[in-house]
Amino acid sequence: MINFVLILLSMIILTAIGVYVLMQDRHATPNRLFASFAFSAVLLMYCAVLRFTGSDPWGVWFVHGLSAPLLAISSWLLIWLILAIFIPHRYAQPHVRRALAAPYLFIALFLTLDWYGGLGLVRRIDASKATGTLDLLNGPLFVPVMVSYVLGGLLVPVAMLSAVAVRRRSVRIPAAWLSGGLALSFAAGAWFGSISLLALNYVSMLPLYLAFGWVTLRFQIFRPSQVALRTAVEYLPDGVVVIDAQRRVRFANRAARQLASLNDDSETTFETALARAGFQDDTTSEDRLAGVRRFHREGEVAAALMVSEVAIEGDHASASVLLLRDVTAAERQRAALAASHAALEERTAALERSLNEIRQRDAMITRLTLPLIPLSDGVLALPLIGAFTGERSQAMVALLLHQIEQRRARKVLLDLTGITGFDHSLAVALRQAADGARLMGARIALCGVRPDIAESIVHERLALHDVRHFATMQEGVAALLHQSDGLFPDPR
Incomplete structure (x- = not known):
């Protein structure tokens, strides 16, 4: 009875979290992915309720076959969710999404075919004629499939979250929370399985879902403004850089990384990072009056950057936002325009000299005639x-x-x-x-x-x-x- 209560409580919590996230912004991709992820877990727990409360052995057999494919699909949605939240520019690439989803979809189809097709390569049920019960037996591929589940369901998401936490300081705490929730969920599942509390295996993922709930409330990563702002900043054509009081880079969008090779995992200052990328300060007095700075890079890949800096209001750490604009084309056009203007002035002076000569010749001809x-x-x-x-x-x-x-x-x-x-x-x-x-x-x-x-x-x-x-x-x-x-x- 207590197992049933725990599963029912988990279903209520997951449903509430999923609905809350959708209420924040039902059109945002991360929100919909999280809701799908949570509702897949609710469906898995519902199958568990039917399994442990069902009286028909063959009905229990049918519901039991849904558990493993649902776990694979849940892991696939988790991978996509991490990608959409923390690495949105990769999620926007269809080939990346397909490559990450393919193994999970394959294993889900394989487990479905193995169970309902009666192959018994992973698991099968042996009906006992004496007691009328169903005994669960492991097949020859049970251990490889379990290893694949641990790798794909635990190690891959944890590796992605760890990489995000190391490379991007701005989301280090949310990534760490989710990593901890995921590791705790798998540890709880392994422990419940070792003590033969199979019903609790279905609620062992609750720490991960609670970690998502805490991140949602504390860091508001599913709020429309946060999601829209993060996506907009990431895909801006101009570079956006956030620096701290020591002028160390704490965030750099994709354009900033491409323009000046800036990373938010470095302890160097913004100016040092630009110098390492080959840029030299070329700010003029007019630029200082306009509140901007200019940096030029000579060589095979010549470039010109115009940098504007704005302090973040209300930030006690004196952080600032830098806007990097690639003015290479504008500088080249300006130089070409100046050269054309100089050439035009030279031609005008030559024409004036020629006109004076013609006038002098005309005057001479007039005098002679x-x-x-x-x-x-x-x-x-x-x-x-x-x-x-x-x-x-x-x-x-x-x-x-x-x-x-x-x-x-x-x-x-x-x-x-x-x-x-x-x-x-x-x-x-x-x-x-x-x-x-x-x-x-x-x-x-x-x-x-x-x-x-x-x-x-x-x-x-x-x-x-x-x-x-x-x-x-x-x-x-x-x-x-x-x-x-x-x-x-x-x-x-």
Whole structure:
């Protein structure tokens, strides 16, 4: 009777723990795994109740065959649960989960086939015709299967928890609690079996479940915020590092481990760990004003890290959180942009030099194509040669007025003999030259006016009544040099 009470009490405790964990977050993978793990144990204990209270021998035989496969499945769920809680990035890899589950599923199928198929390789029941009882007999593979159960159900989970406790200080205490609960459960099972208290074997795993319950309440590893935060931090693209007051690394997510080879099982400081990874401090004054630090690593695997540090509020041990961001690509883009900017400035300067040279050549060409000839003191001659566009016409006016001022000229002879085309721009330029020269105290004379040019001047209605005209340049030169001022009156 007491065995039945203990089993029933264990079922109630396990059901309560499983329901409590699901109530924390029924969508979280660790919570659902733990609930499956706990409910598989409840089903195992229910089979035990049916086994010890059943009156039908063959019904007891059927229920007894479920015990061993359920133990294998429970061990498989325990392995997955440890993986999901403490090593979530490995649990996220399907091939890892399948590799860990395959041995347990195989042994569960093998035990089911051995029992219900009547192979008797592990265990079988011999019905006693005299008493009508069922005697449990061990088969030739009983010892190897028991060894496999101890290895897979005890040593593998304990080894995983021990490795987690050694490598990750932040979860060392929860991992140690679960390791202790698991070891105590197996020790209790072995002791109950040795004293022939088979019913208590079904409640021997209670210390492990209670350890999970204590971890749930004390460390809240099944709380939604904790699970979500741990998963989010682990899979962040930026590195997240927690350091203590001595600046020793106490936690490093996957990105931090990949970026800077940081581990939370080292006694070295954060800066020393970065130096061992080949990083050198390259913080500038602008970075310090911005509250960040920069580290660079040269060599075949060049890298650049930007580190921001924030103190954890309310932590009496002065712990801090460091955010590591890989800015290698940004630094390369910045360098490439600076190089492109420098190249662009160099090309702009070269283009400006070329433009100045072109302007100087244009000015020289303009001077050469507008040969201003001094005939005497105060008398200039300007032969106009070629076609005159608007720009060249304005250049002619500017040059003429400038030379009138510089040479104090009073008479200027413009020779139109070499003009190949007369258009509106040249007509306007001649009128501007005449007006500008008159305002400066000089007079303009024209020579070499051909019939087509005369027709264009009339067509443009160009008023040149105050401008003297000569047929040829010789007549104009002679008139300006040798004839009296009455023929060319002074406008002043």
